[in-house]
Amino acid sequence: MTDRPIGPLVQGFVTPPAPGPDRIAGIHVTLERLDPARHADDLFHANQGQDWVWDYMPYGPFATLQDYRDWQAQAAAKSDPFFYALRDNRSGAVGGVASYLRIDPANGVIEIGHIEIAPTLQRSPAATEAISLMIRWAFEAGYRRVEWKCNALNAPSMAAARRYGFTYEGTFRQHMLVRGRNRDSAWFAIMDHEWARLGPAHAAWLAPSNFAPDGNQRQRLSDLTSRARQEE
Template sequence: MSKRPVGPVVADFTAPSAPGPGRIEGRFVTLERLDPARHVEDLFAANRDQDWVWDYMPYGPFADLAVYRDWQAAMAAKADPFFYALRDKASGRIGGLASYLRIDPANGVIEIGHIEIAPVLQQTPAATEAISLMIRWAFDAGYRRVEWKCNALNEPSCRAALRYGFVFEGIFRQHMIVKGRNRDSAWYAILDRDWPDLARAHAAWLSPDNFDAEGRQRKSLSELTAPA
């Protein structure tokens, strides 16, 4: 009698903790647990007259500061998604948001999403480091899989996922209805066994040696993560 194949045993797995640190420090950026009292005005100002930044989000744009404050307050009260505000160390100002979501400690799976980077922080080392720090925290905490999902039409997000070293896993067709429109979702993931090589690539990109006197990168993160 033949045996049907089954997956390998997951030995010595302990469910990791849910996200919880109030701050995650980097060289270029500090991730701070979302607090509208400290974060809403900077970020509302940074996104003013930039309604396109909300094109692929299920919320926004926001009519005024009061409406945006109410939204931030609702998000800050949640444990899933667990939101961080991104403080650029060079300017001292808040330039974006990102969160952990679909947090599943029992299976060691966590997603990074709700990423909203204001134009002032886009294409900066701080923006890149923020996501790198979130990936690192998840694997250091004991998660087995970190996910990234986005609208399949969102080409910048798809490119960013690959740049960080996420592996494309396919398209979930008609996955959602967002703002009355169909959304096909592109799924990406990094596994714990992939992270050591990717972590070295991220560290090499963030090294001071990788930037010239004008702050320009010598090697791109895509170049460094491609071999992994």
């Protein structure tokens, strides 16, 4: 029998740690380990009257503050998903949550998801930096692959994945039932060797020099990550 390909050996791989830092600080945003006592009230009020933010989530909207506190308490108690609250460094307000999930240190794979950004933080440098910080932490911790999955009908999430530099890998049809409705899931990922070029693109976008005095960006992150991909 002829030799069959079985994949290259992965040299020097060390099992990375599970997520654990209570705080990841950036220029525009600080990620804080989710704590209902500190985060639930602000975020409930930031989302109040904006039920559409929950359209692609398996939970929410929440009718009362207590309902939301109860959900946050359950979320904060888990190690997978591992939730962070997103605090805008400029205003000091909590404007969203995001998590690591499907955490697989043995294979060096981790996903970023359960991302819920209140309208007050959407389309801001802080919101972009929050996800960038999570990607960076994962690769610096030793993960080989960072995943992003979303409802294939969720056009903003699909666009965001590409903006950060994730590569679309396909759609899993009839992947889930969410609130009794079918969900086809689009899969995206970044590999560690790709982050070697994408990381500097993120840093260039976040640099203070990339923002005009009125706060408008000079270069778009999507352009920077697209160029980085072309250089691979």
